[in-house]
Amino acid sequence: PWPSSGSRPSRARRCTASAAGEAAASSAIADAAAAAAVETGPFARLPGSPALALGKFDALHVGHKALADRVRALGHEPWLLSFSGMAEVLGWPQRLPLVAPEHRPALLRSWGDVRERVLPFQDVRQLSPEQFVDLLADTLGARAVVCGSNFRFGYRAAGDTEALQRLGREKGLTVAVEDLVPAADADCTSPAQVSSSAVREALSAGDVARAAQLLGRPHSVRFRRASPTAAAAAATAAVPRPSAGCDEEELHVELTEPANFLPGPGQYLVSVAFSGAAVVRGNLEISLGGDGSGNGNGVARLRLRLRQWGEARPAPIATADVTFDGGAAAAAGAATADEVGGAG
Numbered sequence: 001p002w003p004s005s006g007s008r009p010s011r012a013r014r015c016t017a018s019a020a021g022e023a024a025a026s027s028a029i030a031d032a033a034a035a036a037a038v039e040t041g042p043f044a045r046l047p048g049s050p051a052l053a054l055g056k057f058d059a060l061h062v063g064h065k066a067l068a069d070r071v072r073a074l075g076h077e078p079w080l081l082s083f084s085g086m087a088e089v090l091g092w093p094q095r096l097p098l099v100a101p102e103h104r105p106a107l108l109r110s111w112g113d114v115r116e117r118v119l120p121f122q123d124v125r126q127l128s129p130e131q132f133v134d135l136l137a138d139t140l141g142a143r144a145v146v147c148g149s150n151f152r153f154g155y156r157a158a159g160d161t162e163a164l165q166r167l168g169r170e171k172g173l174t175v176a177v178e179d180l181v182p183a184a185d186a187d188c189t190s191p192a193q194v195s196s197s198a199v200r201e202a203l204s205a206g207d208v209a210r211a212a213q214l215l216g217r218p219h220s221v222r223f224r225r226a227s228p229t230a231a232a233a234a235a236t237a238a239v240p241r242p243s244a245g246c247d248e249e250e251l252h253v254e255l256t257e258p259a260n261f262l263p264g265p266g267q268y269l270v271s272v273a274f275s276g277a278a279v280v281r282g283n284l285e286i287s288l289g290g291d292g293s294g295n296g297n298g299v300a301r302l303r304l305r306l307r308q309w310g311e312a313r314p315a316p317i318a319t320a321d322v323t324f325d326g327g328a329a330a331a332a333g334a335a336t337a338d339e340v341g342g343a344g
Contacts, residue, residue, distance in 0.1 A: 042119050043139055051076035051144035051174075052136065054151055056083065057116070059098040059196040060107055062216040063148065063181040068114045070146045070178055078114045081140075083121040098199055100222035100259035103321075129159030130167060137171040144174035151177075206264040208324040219324045221262055223255040223300065226274060226320035255284075255300040255320050262286055262300065269325050272302060275318040280304055284322060 051074045053067040064080075071078040087094055099107065108114040117140070127135065132153050136142045145168065153159045159167075161177045168175035180193035194214050202210040203219060212218045229252045263286060270284045282304035300322070 045141045048077045052081040052142045054147040059199045063194040068111050074144045080116045084118045086121045096261045098261050102222050129154035133167040146176045203263045206266045221322045222259040223320040224257040226255050226318045251304045253302040271323045273321045
């Protein structure tokens with residue numbers, strides 16, 4: 001109860017107070033929403049005690065893994081810090097990434113639960129070396145950073161690793177500089193160090209074995225559209241379900257809309273999973289896309305021999321994850337039954 005009529009506010013004052021309270025509550029909600037948006041943005045402070053590996057991390061190759069391993073060894077929570085939109089800002093040719101966005105999280109988890117933060121390059125390109133280190137320490141909350149010996153940072157790449165170590169000490173950052181991982185090559189025809197460019201060159205030349213050596217794993221491509229060709233559908237529609245001991249069915253599938261960089265034109269032995277289902281092996285033929293740019297885009301036609309139907313058969317429209325098993329097909333024709341194996 002109100003203590004006295006004299007101290008009780010008038011109806012008008014009560015309405016004003018109520019409106020003010022509602023406005024304050026709305027403002028608080030808006031502020032909380034804004035704060036939540038900032039917390040999830042690219043410049044939000046990283047949780048816990050983060051250590052950052054610095055780079056572009058396009059290929060996630062063995063050199064990048066060495067940086068991630070060093071970050072983990074520092075005893076902090078490991079993160080990769082990379083940058084988006086560099087091609088658009090700097091006028092570089094547009095190319096598909098080397099790793100499909102759909103594949104990156106699982107790959108980083110396999111490195112020991114490494115996480116990734118991506119900053120828009122447009123928003124950091126004009127920072128001085130000092131401002132960039134302030135961003136790492138004060139905005140993102142980094143406790144330590146790791147980079148390769150060729151790392152440059154700041155506007156017009158004004159900062160080198162010596163500057164990073166000096167500025168890092170001033171901010172209380174641990175800074176570790178790693179030597180570049182050499183690309184073992186007896187004939188010395190490849191670049192002296194592992195790099196994303198070296199991976200692209202190997203793939204463009206159709207040398208998927210060399211690419212696998214640089215990546216530390218077989219190259220994989222996510223196709224966002226996979227469907228049996230019309231001719232294949234008509235040819236197989238009337239084929240009875242095979243039983244044990246019957247010959248394999250040959251299935252033709254067209255793969256389009258690659259999410260990441262394709263090897264050069266040619267035929268390859270591959271393992272394929274349609275929409276995450278059972279893995280089968282087959283013969284993949286790649287041709288360049290209509291633009292003929294050679295930027296990793298194109299059309300692929302897959303020829304499979306299936307010993308089992310089951311989950312291996314793709315839906316009319318599905319995705320396909322194709323892993324290049326380390327070599328080109330031995331001949332222009334389909335792989336032999338022993339080469340392709342079966343869905344089981």
